Amino acid sequence: MGRTMWKAVVAGGAALVFTGVAGVPAGAAEGGVAFSRVSVNGGKPIVIGVQERVEVHAVFRMTTKLRYDLGPMVFPYRGTTENAETVQSAIIGSDCKVVDSAKGICDFEEWLYIDPRDLDFGNEDAGTWRTAAQVYLPGDTQDIDDVNLPLRIQRATRVTVDASPEPVAAGKTITVTGRVTRANWDTHTYQGYAGRTVSLQFKASGASSYKTVRTATSSATGALRTTVKATGPGTWRWTYYGDTTSAAASSAGDYVATQVRVLHSAYRRVLHSA
Incomplete structure (x- = not known):
């Protein structure tokens, strides 16, 4: 045509x-x-x-x-x-x-x-x-x-993520932060989106999909923060499912390794030398 x-x-x-x-x-x-x-x-x-x-x-x-x-x-x-x-x-x-x-x-x-x-x-x-x-x-x-x-x-939405510490010992606490912002067509900037329920998701190493672990509510500046226990290596992300005026969006993934196997091997060596 x-x-x-x-x-x-x-x-x-x-x-x-x-x-x-x-x-x-x-x-x-x-x-x-x-x-x-x-x-x-x-x-x-x-x-x-x-x-x-x-x-x-x-x-x-x-x-x-x-x-x-x-x-x-x-x-x-x-x-x-x-x-x-x-x-x-x-x-x-x-x-x-x-x-x-x-x-x-x-x-x-x-x-x-x-x-x-x-x-x-x-x-x-x-x-x-x-x-x-x-x-x-x-x-x-x-x-x-x-x-x-x-x-x-x-309005377009953006989400960021940061999970720390990296790496982390199995069973220890991971702090996951981020921010959700959306397009402001009046100022032509992205600004914090307050009061949004955002899902924290985890994809275990070798898995094909993410699973929601918990939710958090964004602050007045759009900030996100929560803590979880490390159960194994994998990737963390935030996902916002959108609303009438704002689009759905997911952050990039942040991979966190765990030290469970390294610590276990070291512990066995100590026992053997004793």
Whole structure:
């Protein structure tokens, strides 16, 4: 398929507000146009940091025998289709992949871009949005539908970990610290995320997956701290499972070796020499 950028960045980075027509149920042929099979970002939340423009892939089907001048496209919106607020800064759409020319059925791909540096983009934009589908028709008219697909836009989250001492004797205490932060779209920095329940997880050497050992609550600065007993060598990490406005994230793993075998061998040598 070819690609066409048909919707440029809004001047000054402001969120686009457009005038549409009354929304109808998904799949209904409003004015001779119907949208179906809409998928945005593979059904996953759209996670956005503080600097990087995010590319969101979408696919959909449009059925119409009408000639159209611009589009079609799908995008997140809030409000109503008559006066909607959107967050995208640009959209690149594919050419029609014909499914049934006699019935006017085409499949499309789309690449939608959201830039956290846009002037009107801020923390209030995190949360659940709805999805609209739109196409411009001749005579300065358009068809726009709510396709009944919720979208979640989330602030990116980061988690760090540090387990000590390294190595540690078996049965001794390990202190595991870390910090959970999330993107602040107003200041374009990552800031401590307070009051979050975060899971401490352990993957024993040779194991294929992590298991949750306990949970901790982040401090006012997002700091995490707890203690556990060393049961054997393995890797420790913190995992935050996310919420409505903030994405899930896990820290990198911190491997801690234990000295149980070394100490045991030394003890046997002492007994033998005695």
